[in-house]
Amino acid sequence: MSDSEDLELEEALQGADELLQDMEHGPDVKHLVMSPVSTQEQITRTLKDLEESLNVSKNGLGVDDDTLELWVADVQKWAEVAADLKTKREVFEKVMAVRRLKEEEMILCREMHRHWTALKARALELGTISSDSSLVGMSEDADAKKGLHCLLLKKQTELKAEMVKVKDYYQRILSHQPLLETGEEEEENSDDAAESDFSTSDED
DSSP: OOHHHHHHHHHHHHHHHHHHHHHHTOOOHHHHHHOSSOHHHHHHHHHHHHHHHHHHHHHHHTOOHHHHHHHHHHHHTTOOOSSOHHHHHHHHHHHHHHHHHHHHHHHHHHHHHHHHHHHHHHHHHHHHHHTOHHHHSOSTTHHHHHHHHHHHHHHHHHHHHHHHHHHHHHHHHTTTSOOBOOOSHHHHTTTOTTTOOOBGGGGO
């Protein structure tokens, strides 16, 4: 492995550690949605580079995946068998970096799914309240109830717009593992945010 490859791997691992430390303090969902370059995109790019680097090393050494797994086990136990320890250590670092980034990628997917689920629950709650017949019925408090109903409809519209924006952003950065539906049926029913179901995971 050349000095430049060692430096690139070290920088990639350092970046992954920083991303993991940031996530341990809780994801800033608003920043995640609005950031031009999302954490997910950074992880995906780094993961792709590491996997390509690992494949180059594997092909250069003429070994298969099973051999790599044996080498990883050897380094973990600090044992030296057929290949020298330095070579095994280099492969070990790449394998572990790929595994760690895949785990971080799954953590982010879960956080984005949790955010989306929270938005849908809020939309359902607003839809239920705004459709309450007691808010639109005529009575001595008709003006107050109409005002509240209008406010609820406004909040519902704002939330619906936010969900469209979030859905579009999440679909772009999760194109390789769909989290949200991409069909047009929810667009046709977009006037009723309470009944819209954008997430494939809720079909179970």
